[in-house]
């Protein structure tokens with residue numbers, strides 16, 4: 001909240017103290033624990049409030065104010081390293097006019113006229129990692145230090161030496177006596193996902209984002225842990241240089257780094273003037289999602305080093321550089337309520353209704369909480385202050401709540417017992433994470449709408465022009481109950497609807513007509529059978545060749561399909577066991593929906609595997625469990641989870657446990673992977689044909 005004019009200075013002094021204390025807490029969580037408790041945008045807001053208060057009351061500025069230094073303090077456990085040249089921060093800009101102002105300030109500072117040639121800038125990425133200073137003496141890496149508070153960082157040399165991207169020796173004959181290379185240590189998105197998957201498996205804490213993962217991995221007291229994490233490095237700056245001439249421009253510095261074996265990101269450019277800067281920003285904005293690492297903006301630097309020197313520094317940042325940041329992807333807001341949404345399969349998704357907040361440049365009022373267990377795990381309550389995240393096109397989600405801001409009126413979410421749309425009971429099978437409306441599409445309009453939207457979607461029947469709002473109206477007015485009704489729609493019924501001109505009504509009818517001619521795979525997918533995604537639908541189509549064959553298949557036949565396990569098989573069986581669904585298929589066909597049918601794939605010969613029950617245990621040397629099961633099923637065998645008298649073979653790998661012991665007591669044959677593979681190759685009809 002901005003200070004009021006009427007506020008007495010002592011109030012402002014108190015606010016300044018409160019802000020400093022809060023910022024210090026956030027700094028500690030962010031820089032030392034690598035575990036921030038509020039989004040950066042919130043931190044930045046508090047920071048700017050403090051800056052504004054201090055600007056209005058300069059006599060209250062103290063040297064220990066967070067505005068007077070760069071980052072966090074060094075953590076205990078690492079030796080402090082004093083930087084020969086301080087590691088500073090960069091000023092931020094968000095709006096186009098911030099960029100124009102930056103360019104103007106640079107020109108003013110250099111005394112360059114508006115009509116003179118525009119200033120030359122180097123544009124690079126603002127990597128979302130942590131800053132590091134690498135000291136090379138006579139070409140050999142001797143010390144690596146974090147930024148710390150800008151003046152003193154932590155000695156992380158032992159850990160940095162495990163980062164393969166960082167050369168231990170520079171590739172040059174005559175290395176400078178001293179060279180401080182500055183850059184960012186970061187973790188690529190793919191490595192981050194792998195790391196979190198591993199953490200999850202080990203039951204250890206997951207990292208909130210690649211930046212925290214990089215910081216947490218680098219600041220390990222045991223370098224062996226760092227060595228196991230895939231860290232990368234990109235250079236972007238220089239500290240002390242002794243014994244070699246400084247390149248004339250920033251771009252030349254980066255070229256030099258690349259030549260001496262130091263990684264520099266390929267995405268960079270030299271441009272002129274504010275238009276050039278904005279052009280680079282837009283271009284990177286489009287590429288951002290495809291980059292293998294996260295960035296939170298781009299950085300502009302006056303390219304000529306002599307001009308940089310003339311511009312100099314303000315307290316904590318150079319005047320010659322600006323970070324142009326993307327809109328924050330995380331923001332703080334309040335949970336006004338938690339409601340539920342009903343999906344096409346009846347899945348009930350808890351949704352947080354939020355006080356409107358701008359995230360990633362878009363106003364967000366709802367965010368998904370995924371499912372009941374997630375709400376409990378994250379302990380999100382109504383009335384909580386929460387972090388909301390919206391990255392790219394992904395649906396906004398609630399990341400976490402801020403414990404310190406939970407008020408006495410916060411109350412937990414209670415899963416309703418009845419579907420809010422149709423009133424049918426909500427059920428949650430024990431082994432599932434998802435609760436569902438039991439009404440099915442017959443009773444539940446929400447499921448009808450969801451099912452229809454899925455049916456018409458691009459990868460299903462691909463009916464263009466039938467969007468959310470149209471489907472909503474068609475269902476609400478009772479014009480369309482099932483997908484088959486779509487094929488009976490006429491232009492007259494459509495033009496009655498809101499915002500439907502005759503021309504678009506005609507187009508919709510045409511699009512529906514066009515969809516009559518489809519493929520079996522698309523049709524199966526469009527039916528929206530649970531667990532049957534696009535690729536499973538394709539497998540089913542090519543295996544059975546015709547709709548009738550699929551509908552007639554029993555569990556054993558379904559399990560013959562390469563991709564299909566017991567869960568999917570059961571779901572397919574259940575779907576076609578329902579007379580309404582069979583009727584739907586019949587009506588769609590009666591209304592002219594058609595596709596080409598085939599004889600289907602060759603059936604596995606009933607052979608050595610027919611009716612034989614296998615149990616897999618332990619880790620097999622080459623096959624995954626899924627691979628092994630799939631292959632057994634493909635030749636007519638069965639795979640069971642537990643050993644019983646009915647078990648024919650136990651396939652045991654390394655670390656096999658109780659199942660192996662049980663097999664031995666029951667006298668069940670135990671085989672290894674090699675034996676299984678031999679049996680499989682004997683049983684495989686393809687092999688038999690060849691021999």
Ligand SMILES: NC(=O)c1ccc[n+]([C@@H]2O[C@H](COP(=O)([O-])OP(=O)(O)OC[C@H]3O[C@@H](n4cnc5c(N)ncnc54)[C@H](O)[C@@H]3O)[C@@H](O)[C@H]2O)c1
Nearest residue numbers: 026030036038039040043089090125126127130131236299
């Ligand atoms: N959420 C929290 O609790 C919390 C707490 C403290 C700080 N923060 C966040 O951390 C940031 C702190 O700001 P800061 O002082 O680190 O500055 P900054 O992140 O705005 O910019 C400076 C840093 O940018 C990095 N960088 C990436 N690419 C670069 C390039 N090409 N050239 C130069 N530098 C490059 C370097 O690490 C450098 O230290 C803020 O965004 C703040 O929101 C958040």
Ligand SMILES: [Zn+2]
Nearest residue numbers: 419422437444
């Ligand atoms: Zn319902």
